[in-house]
Amino acid sequence: MVFEVHGIQLHWEETGEGEPLLWLHGGMGAGADWKYIFEDPPEGYRLIAPDLRGHGATANPSGAFTFRQCALDVLALVRHLGIPRIKAIGLSGGGITLLHAATLQPSAVESMVVISAPPYFPPEARVTMRQFSETAIGEAEMARMRQRHKYGDAQLRQLVSMARGFADSYDDVNFTPPYLSTIAAETLIVFGDRDPLYPVSLAIELRRAIPRSYLWVVPNGGHGPVFGDLAPRFRETALAFLRGEWRQKG
Secondary structure (H helix, E strand, O other): OEEEEOOEEEEEEEEOOOEEEEEEOOOOOOHHHHHHHHOOOOOOEEEEEEOOOOOOOOOOOOOOOOHHHHHHHHHHHHHHOOOOOEEEEEEOHHHHHHHHHHHHOHHHEEEEEEEOOOOEOOHHHHHHHHOOOHHHHOHHHHHHHHHHOOOHHHHHHHHHHHHHHHHHOOOOOEOOHHHHOOOOOEEEEEEEOOOOOOOHHHHHHHHHHOOOEEEEEEOOOOOOOOOHHHHHHHHHHHHHHHOOHHHHOO
16 A cells, blocks of 8 residues: 655555554565564554655655654554554664654554664664675675565665665754653563664663653564564563553553
8 A cells, every 4th residue: 555645655554453553664674574573463453564765665766864754754654544543563763763753743652662773873883884785784685675675776775875874863863861751652662682783771771761661671682682583572572562461460
């Protein structure tokens, strides 16, 4: 499905039945990446999975990219679908997008799971960003990316340029404690303690600043510690959180 908004045609897919659940993929990914975690739509949920601007089947004609703009796109999609408040899961860049959505429009996000999303880019991440290239990605991953992104090598070059540009960006991902304190959503913060980009201390900063938040540090977890062997535990924990079971247990 396609929704025209803010100068782009935003592509999204829906699957499953029940309560709306927004899935936001990470940078260089696509909406369909939820399948690497859930395999099938979570029971009792209508999963809404957009391709963020410039990713997957959503083009980015201007070439300009901010996570804040992605949040505005997604909030517009949620309004378009007639959903007053939504539950959401965001991975890495999708988590940053969720932080923007929850601060731009606190009443729109009921609860959210934010995975490997920092309040700002630390020095170690900026070093990696400056070195980002197709060579660094590797041929095998580039081949997988070509399968996920509709617009070919030009789109992939745009995404690589986007990722390198983060190294010198200081305004878009800059969530100060007063800003984070406006978040009304119940929030589960998920971080790996071996994340090479974002030290776990950033997760603690988020936990201290977001009022109704919980922190889950995944032992020996890297960036995005929710895939492969870690997926079953994540599914169980995240869905229990979104169902409100943590709140019921106090």
